[in-house]
Amino acid sequence: MKQTSTTKISDFSDPDEAPPITQADFDRATFRIAGKPVCRAEWQAAAQTKIGQCNVNLDLDAPIVAHFKALAGDRD
Numbered sequence: 001m002k003q004t005s006t007t008k009i010s011d012f013s014d015p016d017e018a019p020p021i022t023q024a025d026f027d028r029a030t031f032r033i034a035g036k037p038v039c040r041a042e043w044q045a046a047a048q049t050k051i052g053q054c055n056v057n058l059d060l061d062a063p064i065v066a067h068f069k070a071l072a073g074d075r076d
Contacts (some may be wrong), residue, residue, distance in 0.1 A: 031043035038046075 031040055033040050033043060033046050
């Protein structure tokens with residue numbers, strides 16, 4: 001597989017943090033639908049169609065909800 005980035009996790013002080021995404025990263029992007037390269041406009045149209053079809057439901061246990069409420073504090 002072709003390497004797409006030269007950034008290493010060790011380049012960051014906190015390994016849980018993702019590397020920053022720059023405009024150059026977006027400029028190098030290859031847009032694909034079903035593995036076939038497409039233009040940006042075609043990809044955006046397909047993404048908008050797919051977003052409109054998505055429904056995601058999550059069932060969280062009470063202790064999980066309590067944990068994140070405690071982390072949020074006054075922010076609710």
